[in-house]
Amino acid sequence: MKTHARVAVIGGGVVGVSTLYHLAVKGWTDAVLLERAELTAGSTWHAAGLLPLFNMSYTVGQLHKYSVDLYKRLPAETGQDVSFHVTGNLRLATCRDRMDEYQKYCGTANTIGVPFQVIGPKQVRELWPLVELGDDAGTPKIVGALYHPDDGHIAPADLTMALRKGARSRGAEIQEQTEVIAVKRTSSGEWHLTTNKGDIVAEHVVCATGNYARQTGRMFGLNVPSIPVEHQYIVYDESPELKAYRKSGGRELAVLRESDQSYYLREERMGWILGPYESGAPARFADGVPDWFGKSLFEGDLERLLPHVEAAQRRVPSLATCGIKDIVNGPIAYTPDGSPLIGPAWGARNLWLNEGHSFGITAAGGSGWQLAEWIVEGEPGIDMMAVDPRRYGPYTSKRYVVQKNEETYRNVFVIHFPDEERPDARPAKTSPVYDKLARMGAVFGQRYGWERANWFAPAGVPAKDRWSFRRSNYFEHVGNEALRLRQHVGVIDLTPFTKHEVTGPGAESWLDGLVANKVPTKIGRIALCHALTRRGGIRSEFTITKIADQHFYVVSAGAAERYDSDYLQQALPPDGSVALRNITMSRGCFVVAGPRSRDVLAKLVDAPLDNAAFPWLTGQVAEVGLATDVYLLRVNFVGALGWELHFPIEYAHHLFDSLFAAGAEFNIGMAGMRAMESLRLEKSYRMWGSDLTPDYTPYEAGLDRFVRLNKGAFIGKEALEKQLKAGVPHRFITFEVHGVTDADPLGNEPLFDLKGNIVGRATAGYYGHALQKSLGLGYVKPEFATVGGAIEIEILGERKRATVLVDSPYDPENKELRA
Numbered sequence: 001m002k003t004h005a006r007v008a009v010i011g012g013g014v015v016g017v018s019t020l021y022h023l024a025v026k027g028w029t030d031a032v033l034l035e036r037a038e039l040t041a042g043s044t045w046h047a048a049g050l051l052p053l054f055n056m057s058y059t060v061g062q063l064h065k066y067s068v069d070l071y072k073r074l075p076a077e078t079g080q081d082v083s084f085h086v087t088g089n090l091r092l093a094t095c096r097d098r099m100d101e102y103q104k105y106c107g108t109a110n111t112i113g114v115p116f117q118v119i120g121p122k123q124v125r126e127l128w129p130l131v132e133l134g135d136d137a138g139t140p141k142i143v144g145a146l147y148h149p150d151d152g153h154i155a156p157a158d159l160t161m162a163l164r165k166g167a168r169s170r171g172a173e174i175q176e177q178t179e180v181i182a183v184k185r186t187s188s189g190e191w192h193l194t195t196n197k198g199d200i201v202a203e204h205v206v207c208a209t210g211n212y213a214r215q216t217g218r219m220f221g222l223n224v225p226s227i228p229v230e231h232q233y234i235v236y237d238e239s240p241e242l243k244a245y246r247k248s249g250g251r252e253l254a255v256l257r258e259s260d261q262s263y264y265l266r267e268e269r270m271g272w273i274l275g276p277y278e279s280g281a282p283a284r285f286a287d288g289v290p291d292w293f294g295k296s297l298f299e300g301d302l303e304r305l306l307p308h309v310e311a312a313q314r315r316v317p318s319l320a321t322c323g324i325k326d327i328v329n330g331p332i333a334y335t336p337d338g339s340p341l342i343g344p345a346w347g348a349r350n351l352w353l354n355e356g357h358s359f360g361i362t363a364a365g366g367s368g369w370q371l372a373e374w375i376v377e378g379e380p381g382i383d384m385m386a387v388d389p390r391r392y393g394p395y396t397s398k399r400y401v402v403q404k405n406e407e408t409y410r411n412v413f414v415i416h417f418p419d420e421e422r423p424d425a426r427p428a429k430t431s432p433v434y435d436k437l438a439r440m441g442a443v444f445g446q447r448y449g450w451e452r453a454n455w456f457a458p459a460g461v462p463a464k465d466r467w468s469f470r471r472s473n474y475f476e477h478v479g480n481e482a483l484r485l486r487q488h489v490g491v492i493d494l495t496p497f498t499k500h501e502v503t504g505p506g507a508e509s510w511l512d513g514l515v516a517n518k519v520p521t522k523i524g525r526i527a528l529c530h531a532l533t534r535r536g537g538i539r540s541e542f543t544i545t546k547i548a549d550q551h552f553y554v555v556s557a558g559a560a561e562r563y564d565s566d567y568l569q570q571a572l573p574p575d576g577s578v579a580l581r582n583i584t585m586s587r588g589c590f591v592v593a594g595p596r597s598r599d600v601l602a603k604l605v606d607a608p609l610d611n612a613a614f615p616w617l618t619g620q621v622a623e624v625g626l627a628t629d630v631y632l633l634r635v636n637f638v639g640a641l642g643w644e645l646h647f648p649i650e651y652a653h654h655l656f657d658s659l660f661a662a663g664a665e666f667n668i669g670m671a672g673m674r675a676m677e678s679l680r681l682e683k684s685y686r687m688w689g690s691d692l693t694p695d696y697t698p699y700e701a702g703l704d705r706f707v708r709l710n711k712g713a714f715i716g717k718e719a720l721e722k723q724l725k726a727g728v729p730h731r732f733i734t735f736e737v738h739g740v741t742d743a744d745p746l747g748n749e750p751l752f753d754l755k756g757n758i759v760g761r762a763t764a765g766y767y768g769h770a771l772q773k774s775l776g777l778g779y780v781k782p783e784f785a786t787v788g789g790a791i792e793i794e795i796l797g798e799r800k801r802a803t804v805l806v807d808s809p810y811d812p813e814n815k816e817l818r819a
């Protein structure tokens with residue numbers, strides 16, 4: 001075995017081998033894979049081998065598409081057959097919400113370039129003659145289906161062997177029966193891995209250990225939020241009806257998914273494989289995989305599967321006459337949101353994760369592709385935030401992960417409503433005023449473990465969402481909250497914001513080298529600053545306030561706490577001239593905004609709040625009521641006169657009560673996240689994570705005024721200069737959609753020219769309650785970005801005409817927020 005490698009991959013499942021393969025393809029052949037048993041010994045050997053292209057996530061959809069394309073060409077490249085049966089994939093729908101989900105997905109599929117068809121019951125029958133269309137008496141009636149002609153199933157072991165061949169033929173090494181048992185850092189910063197076969201030192205390590213992710217993580221000091229759940233499928237004997245159909249010339253049937261009954265069904269040797277996603281499947285190995293497990297399976301639990309078996313038999317009656325040959329019950333890695341962990345680990349350089357795969361056969365190709373790119377090039381080629389391991393934080397306790405993973409598992413087939421908020425493991429992290437908000441009717445959602453009020457149900461209205469792809473029960477109330485901020489004054493609790501304090505003699509120049517804008521030089525000034533990738537894409541958005549000499553307050557998205565904190569920490573200069581402190585938990589934040597916000601605050605603050613003394617985009621350290629050391633920042637994300645109060649957390653109740661007492665005469669009230677969404681869209685404020693991603697540069701995002709090419713060097717500068725010379729390929733637009741009655745854009749819809757060609761994609765959308773317009777944000781080719789220009793958008797399968805609006809269609813001159 002090698003004693004030194006540039007990169008060591010731990011784990012020889014399909015994901016680890018794919019990572020090795022892609023590293024080798026990119027020229028990193030000084031690479032070794034270490035597998036404790038033999039290749040595929042983890043979950044890979046017993047996987048059903050389905051390759052569903054369907055995924056609601058723009059990122060995961062791209063990874064799956066890459067995989068399917070790769071698997072088709074691997075046999076020719078490696079000489080190893082992978083038994084890819086391109087049967088197609090049929091997802092049935094038995095209700096309108098399900099069709100809405102498929103139609104919403106189609107938008108994403110269109111922007112990714114995944115071929116699909118939305119079909120009716122008649123075509124379902126043509127594609128799948130053995131299916132019952134249903135009559136709603138015993139079997140729900142099929143109202144339509146989504147058909148992917150390009151996917152199907154594959155032999156996971158053969159696929160792994162093909163990837164192995166491809167990696168080895170390029171010079172990468174694979175060591176089986178080699179278990180990594182201990183890890184330490186060398187003084188030169190490399191990884192020293194101890195295995196049962198000897199030691200190896202590697203510059204980079206990739207963990208791809210499937211069900212072992214938690215114990216592997218522990219060796220590196222990481223709490224990896226991946227715990228497997230039991231997953232079963234039933235293997236049936238031969239089916240006479242299927243045999244007869246195939247004998248009569250019928251082609252292999254598409255993989256069938258009856259989403260509303262939570263199962264899949266595919267052919268296997270003239271019989272069937274039926275895979276339900278049932279309730280009650282337990283998480284396993286929360287404390288690690290025991291030694292006795294090895295290449296084993298759990299005992300099958302048919303009882304748990306019965307409701308799905310019966311539903312499948314009603315849909316495919318011939319199934320009832322087939323005997324059951326086997327039940328395969330194995331551990332399947334899960335994460336709380338069901339997406340894998342692909343990318344850098346936190347708190348350690350050159351440590352990478354490719355863990356938590358519940359659709360690992362499908363995702364292996366794409367995850368290896370992007371991870372190899374990240375390792376070799378320093379960044380991935382596409383926006384990977386949806387799978388970035390740093391999207392989780394320290395809140396992922398063992399119990400949290402167990403509860404969430406079990407919940408995610410049993411919800412694999414539920415309708416993925418855009419406003420869905422699942423109940424398990426909640427509330428976990430709460431703002432100090434959580435109970436007060438609950439008493440005010442708050443309907444909470446969860447993000448990054450935090451409870452956030454999405455909207456407030458007025459007295460007499462049930463404090464509960466009715467999830468939908470369309471305008472729903474909260475629409476009117478969200479509207480009233482938004483209008484309160486436009487007309488009176490409202491409060492939004494944004495305590496979850498990520499907050500850092502940067503101090504020291506090197507603070508200013510260090511920050512300046514990280515972001516494209518000029519960091520404020522005058523005490524009290526605030527600047528919106530973007531940290532870019534080396535390709536010039538937007539990685540982070542920071543609101544930076546200069547609090548005092550050598551003291552900056554840096555605020556970013558709540559969900560980016562670990563993502564930003566880790567980035568900042570790793571970028572610190574080694575000379576000790578900059579101190580970085582994550583103070584997210586020690587400061588709360590209330591937004592007080594609306595035309596009467598000054599009147600409210602004036603009762604609590606002695607310092608003058610007029611424009612001369614306290615202009616827009618400035619901040620002061622102030623006393624507010626009894627609270628001291630409050631950072632009063634004259635900025636907000638709703639585009640109104642207003643302040644953000646960033647206060648020592650112990651003053652939360654006092655400030656909350658004081659604001660409401662002072663604001664009573666001005667009709668003060670709370671507003672939630674959905675009202676904020678409506679308000680920010682009216683101002684074309686770009687949201688990090690949806691509108692601002694590494695896929696687009698600040699020039700594409702129309703943030704030119706936040707880029708200072710004439711200052712010193714900063715990350716991404718060269719790429720921006722290049723882009724300016726070559727031409728900016730997309731432009732950010734705000735648009736109004738016409739003829740909307742109940743389904744506003746939500747993001748990820750394709751945008752078309754009037755001839756029907758795709759010319760861009762929407763990144764966000766909602767209804768602007770003050771403008772009374774259905775609004776969208778998105779990126780288009782520059783020639784379609786002209787104000788007044790006509791485009792089209794597809795919303796839930798319907799083409800709608802849209803008009804490009806001026807940036808910030810509500811109060812374009814910012815008169816209100818400068819009032």
Ligand SMILES: Cc1cc2nc3c(=O)[nH]c(=O)nc-3n(C[C@H](O)[C@H](O)[C@H](O)COP(=O)(O)OP(=O)(O)OC[C@H]3O[C@@H](n4cnc5c(N)ncnc54)[C@H](O)[C@@H]3O)c2cc1C
Nearest residue numbers: 011013015036042043044048049050180210359360361362
């Ligand atoms: C019943 C069932 C059906 C499934 N069906 C499908 C399907 O149809 N389609 C699909 O896409 N997915 C399916 N899956 C999921 C799929 O099996 C997994 O997502 C995939 O196999 C994960 O691959 P992996 O390489 O990440 O992990 P694994 O295959 O588990 O590989 C991890 C490897 O790491 C090794 N390892 C761990 N620790 C160490 C160490 N310290 N040193 C060295 N080696 C170590 C292990 O021995 C193991 O071989 C199914 C899963 C189950 C349980």
